[in-house]
Amino acid sequence: MKKLSEYGYRGSNINQRYDGLRFDNKTTFNKVTDVFHASVGHDEDQPAHLHVLDTNICATRCAEEYGNPCQRFCPAAVYEMVDDAATGKRRLQINFSNCVHCKTCDIMDPYQIINWVPPEGGGGPDYKNM
Amino acid sequence: MERESLEMDVVFVGAGPANLSGALHLARLVREYNEAIANGTRAGESLGEIEIGVIEKGASVGAHILSGAVMDPRALAELMPDYAEQGAPIETPVLEDEFLYLTKKRAIKSPITPPPLKNHGYHIVSQNRLTAWLGEKCEEAGVNIFPEFPGAEMLYDRDDRVIGVRTGDKGIDREGRQKANYEPGVDLFAKVTVLGEGARGSLTKQLSQRLNLNDGREPQVYSLGVKELWELPDDRFALGRVTHTLGYPSDTKTYGGGWIYGMPNRVISIGYVTGLDYGDPLLDPHAEFQRFKMHPFIARLLNGGKMIRYGAKTIAAGGLHAMPQLYADGVLLTGDCAGFLNSQRLKGIHTAIKSGMLAAETIFAALLAGDYSAGQLSRYERLVSESWITPELRSVRNFHAGFKGGRWLGMANAGLQFLTG
Ligand SMILES: Cc1cc2nc3c(=O)[nH]c(=O)nc-3n(C[C@H](O)[C@H](O)[C@H](O)COP(=O)(O)OP(=O)(O)OC[C@H]3O[C@@H](n4cnc5c(N)ncnc54)[C@H](O)[C@@H]3O)c2cc1C
Ligand code: SF4
Numbered sequence: 001m002k003k004l005s006e007y008g009y010r011g012s013n014i015n016q017r018y019d020g021l022r023f024d025n026k027t028t029f030n031k032v033t034d035v036f037h038a039s040v041g042h043d044e045d046q047p048a049h050l051h052v053l054d055t056n057i058c059a060t061r062c063a064e065e066y067g068n069p070c071q072r073f074c075p076a077a078v079y080e081m082v083d084d085a086a087t088g089k090r091r092l093q094i095n096f097s098n099c100v101h102c103k104t105c106d107i108m109d110p111y112q113i114i115n116w117v118p119p120e121g122g123g124g125p126d127y128k129n130m
Numbered sequence: 131m132e133r134e135s136l137e138m139d140v141v142f143v144g145a146g147p148a149n150l151s152g153a154l155h156l157a158r159l160v161r162e163y164n165e166a167i168a169n170g171t172r173a174g175e176s177l178g179e180i181e182i183g184v185i186e187k188g189a190s191v192g193a194h195i196l197s198g199a200v201m202d203p204r205a206l207a208e209l210m211p212d213y214a215e216q217g218a219p220i221e222t223p224v225l226e227d228e229f230l231y232l233t234k235k236r237a238i239k240s241p242i243t244p245p246p247l248k249n250h251g252y253h254i255v256s257q258n259r260l261t262a263w264l265g266e267k268c269e270e271a272g273v274n275i276f277p278e279f280p281g282a283e284m285l286y287d288r289d290d291r292v293i294g295v296r297t298g299d300k301g302i303d304r305e306g307r308q309k310a311n312y313e314p315g316v317d318l319f320a321k322v323t324v325l326g327e328g329a330r331g332s333l334t335k336q337l338s339q340r341l342n343l344n345d346g347r348e349p350q351v352y353s354l355g356v357k358e359l360w361e362l363p364d365d366r367f368a369l370g371r372v373t374h375t376l377g378y379p380s381d382t383k384t385y386g387g388g389w390i391y392g393m394p395n396r397v398i399s400i401g402y403v404t405g406l407d408y409g410d411p412l413l414d415p416h417a418e419f420q421r422f423k424m425h426p427f428i429a430r431l432l433n434g435g436k437m438i439r440y441g442a443k444t445i446a447a448g449g450l451h452a453m454p455q456l457y458a459d460g461v462l463l464t465g466d467c468a469g470f471l472n473s474q475r476l477k478g479i480h481t482a483i484k485s486g487m488l489a490a491e492t493i494f495a496a497l498l499a500g501d502y503s504a505g506q507l508s509r510y511e512r513l514v515s516e517s518w519i520t521p522e523l524r525s526v527r528n529f530h531a532g533f534k535g536g537r538w539l540g541m542a543n544a545g546l547q548f549l550t551g
Binding site: 067 | 187188189192193194195196197256257258259277278279280281282297298299300301302303304305306309329330332335352354356357358359397399406408409410411412413414415416417420421423424429432433437438439440441442443444
């Protein structure tokens with residue numbers, strides 16, 4: 001993956017690539033709606049099974065260089081940059097219970113600091129008839 | 131609470147088509163051998179009872195399995211010549227093949243299907259169902275399957291020989307504290323451990339780093355497939371029709387392509403594959419798929435239909451030269467975690483099944499020899515190189531690389547222009 005600057009992007013607004021993409025809930029769906037149809041389940045009271053070795057990089061170097069691409073390459077809306085009310089800064093939130101075990105993050109993160117490990121047994125999608 | 135341990139002969143990690151075929155084939159080889167000894171048609175000593183276990187992280191066999199899928203039945207027919215009579219869940223034979231090149235507004239139909247995308251004689255399957263059925267066949271053959279047991283760590287002896295696998299703990303809360311239902315993972319000891327974890331296996335990654343199984347190999351290349359099942363209001367997409375697309379919405383530098391397969395009851399499998407060697411940091415594979423569905427040709431097909439299922443899974447597409455060493459002391463790698471998929475045909479079920487069978491033959495020979503060393507298990511690589519897998523994979527080895535430079539798209543484009551005049 002190359003940096004935002006190499007593509008001449010200003011910031012990480014995806015309209016720069018996906019102008020006109022909309023989710024009409026008939027033909028096209030956002031990730032959260034789609035993931036609902038993967039019947040994913042994880043016990044929420046367990047440690048996240050996506051180990052991010054250094055989350056400081058997220059709000060600083062990664063935001064600047066790549067615009068936090070985990071929010072895009074993950075097909076299940078697991079990674080989300082949010083404003084932290086306590087610190088007033090941006091931070092990475094990991095919605096691990098959405099994870100469909102595709103392993104994209106383990107492959108794609110540009111700093112190679114995401115490590116996918118199996119969650120508690122039985123957690124994950126239910127791909128009936130898929 | 132004490133950690134439990136269990137001694138088995140062979141442990142398969144991951145209940146996918148690769149390992150289930152391996153476990154089934156091994157159980158059968160052992161049974162046939164023991165029977166031959168018992169009735170005197172073969173000399174030697176019985177192997178006795180061989181304990182074969184399969185652990186799976188999903189809640190049931192098949193729960194985490196997602197595929198297209200058009201299956202080349204070659205390997206399943208070798209595993210079980212009467213698979214149809216045995217009730218293998220085949221949705222439909224492939225009845226029509228279609229290859230489309232999408233421009234922004236149009237769908238150009240190729241008058242012929244490029245040979246690698248021809249699917250005559252193949253079956254459309256739900257791999258979730260096929261795998262669940264293979265799991266039942268394994269259990270009938272005496273294989274123990276343990277769903278809800280993820281392999282969390284490899285177990286090694288002092289000389290880095292693999293001696294089994296440790297399963298994940300249960301009942302740890304978000305802060306890492308033990309809950310009331312806490313149960314430590316189980317140590318499963320085995321003579322041979324077989325990893326069939328699918329693309330980018332987490333144990334495969336640990337193991338190959340520790341034992342340098344990727345030394346001298348090309349880096350693995352991955353794609354991500356995003357898929358939905360749709361129920362259509364009428365028969366507008368024929369049962370048994372297989373459609374593949376190239377072109378829109380992928381940009382010319384990105385490998386990408388769509389599929390639509392016609393299943394029974396007016397259900398279609400529709401999805402889009404994006405090469406994960408893309409450059410654009412704003413690319414979103416899920417958005418690529420949504421754009422694919424917004425193409426006028428696809429949108430018309432889906433109009434009035436209902437999306438019923440969703441999922442996504444990666445594919446290891448690097449081919450022969452990206453395959454790791456397939457064995458080490460006490461361990462073998464099967465299926466997608468070892469890169470057995472044919473990326474040109476986007477088909478890995480048949481090679482996964484075959485790799486599992488060859489692993490079983492290797493383990494059977496090791497049981498007879500009482501030797502589980504890397505030297506003995508290296509027989510597996512020899513069997514793979516002598517089987518039909520190797521010529522099949524050799525013929526496609528630079529396919530993905532061609533896409534990367536945008537050349538294949540150019541080529542397909544030129545080819546279609548030539549064909550359509
Ligand atoms: C979108 C898509 C479309 C495809 N289309 C086709 C097609 O049309 N035709 C075709 O032939 N092939 C197709 N393939 C490829 C095919 O699905 C794979 O090649 C095949 O599934 C590989 O089988 P496997 O047994 O190696 O791994 P998988 O099918 O991935 O199974 C691995 C199993 O191991 C389990 N597991 C993983 N890690 C652990 C662990 N640590 N502990 C316990 N369990 C674990 C997983 O939960 C899973 O059940 C497609 C793949 C994808 C993703
Ligand atoms: S494995 Fe796939 S679904 Fe899970 S967090 Fe990573 S990218 Fe998202």
